[in-house]
Amino acid sequence: MEREVILESQSVTKHFGGLAAVEKVNMKIYQGEILGLIGPNGAGKTTFVNIITGMIPITSGKVYFKGRDITGWPAYKVGRIGIARTFQIVKPFRGMSVRENVAVGAMFGHTGHTRSSKEALEKVDELIDFVGMSHLKDRYADELTIPYLKRLELAKALAMEPELLFLDEVMAGLHTKEIESAMALVRKINERGVTLLVIEHVMKAIVGITNRVFVMNFGQELAQGTPEEVLNHPVVIKAYLGEKFAQRHMKQKAVAAKV
């Protein structure tokens, strides 16, 4: 059975002056999946998300959301149609309480038009519980530590009730234990029916939660496949570890395979 495509990018390209930050990327995200997006620093992952979400203008290419051409839409329209994201460098509303921060998502996001500010403020309790911040509800965002700011990013995006959610390195800087709870959280989000694109450097997390992985390098697609396929692919190892390491790594694997 062919699964439904929720988002499709066709030849999406972004040039910053002479730099091709994203070059002709064709990506399909299927309804209900967790797609991993990996690649070395500077590969263009964040830029790709910035283009799709309308935060920066596209140089060329097309973006379709549920078959609808959303190329060049302003970010707020993309947010309202059912796409949400977190920011790698967190962007809390510092002068608002945790509750207000999250409620903004419920006021203006995918389903925002259906409720007033008061209804939104009342509605977000459950969500703040869900990300484990109920004891911090009435604290101001500028009082939070980084791990909680990352959770707040997540809660704000979820409050928009998106169909598609981009997570940009939400696990960076977390400890092993925090990563495990974050992984559980991502799975639970997916179980709620949200399709996810997860950008992550923590390979354990990629292997643990994604169904499929898309690899970028120098702005281009490098490989696609299941986490196991992709992470053992020589090209991918080379991109991550460099030529010499890759050769050594492959030799070791070959030796190990013989034995």
Place this chain on the structure above:
Amino acid sequence: MNVEEKKAPIRITRFDGLFRGRQRLLSGLSGVLFAFLFIFPLFASGFWLNTLTSLLLLAAMAEGWNFIGGYTGYAAFGNVAFFGIGAYGTALSMTKLHWPFFPGMIVGVAAAVAFAIVFGLPILRLKGHYFAIATVALATATGEVANSWTSFTGGSAGITLPFFHPMQLSGQYFYYLSLLLVVFGLFLTWYIMKRKLGYSWVAVREDEEAANMMGINTTWAKVTAFALSAVMAGFAGGIYAYWRTFVLAEEVFKIDYTLQMILATVFGGPGTIFGPFIGAFIYYILVTILVFFLPIGQLHATLLGTIIILVMVFTPKGIMDFISGKRKLTWRALLENVRIYRV
């Protein structure tokens, strides 16, 4: 343990949230002030009544500036243009069309709002000091037009308006009208800040990109804040014109008025409901003291500008923070402010 948790961060005071603690202190103070203001004309007239009317008009304009500068976080340095347009719109309607005062004032306010929308759309795309400079330039240019378009505005001869009747009630009339405008401004602020529009303003102030991504039409948020600040200043201009019965471009487009609005808001606490109102009093008291002790006769724009910079650097949340003991004057706090606000 996390790096962030190792030591408690320095308490950096930023602009207030929607209803952060200080609001209660401010509203208490405001209650006392209102009781006083309401009965004031019973025992005062002449000079003091006029002074308080000017103060109330400043408070009303500061309430308007608070929408764009305090809540939305855009350093608008040209709000006097709305005041001037409100004054001219009222004066022209009353003299050329012979309209009564209230419809005339509505024309002035409508003109100020239209101006805010038409010019707000392009200049609200600018950020930080670019926006600030654009607003100064816009206000200055508008004043120049009013000054030189002699056939329409009377140019440097100004416009003389009809007198208010009966004359002996004029003082009280404009005083209470200004007080009403201030109360309207407070109500408007309270009303908006409970609603989605208020949240969209604060979201834009705190992080415009994030606000946009979360479904907020940030252009709409900024333009409404700008236009509603024009409503307040436009009304103030209309009242001013009829009260003084004379409108002159050099006077009603003076940058000093903009600086006063900003100072009043910043003194009392930007992004709070009662801050601009309280701040207008603080401003008048400070000016009175300064004029008394300094041999200058009046405060010039340069001095006002210098005070703005000092206040922004030392107390970005308004001097109410000193009074409530939340903030101390230290070099460390000063440097933090410089870093955060890039002043």
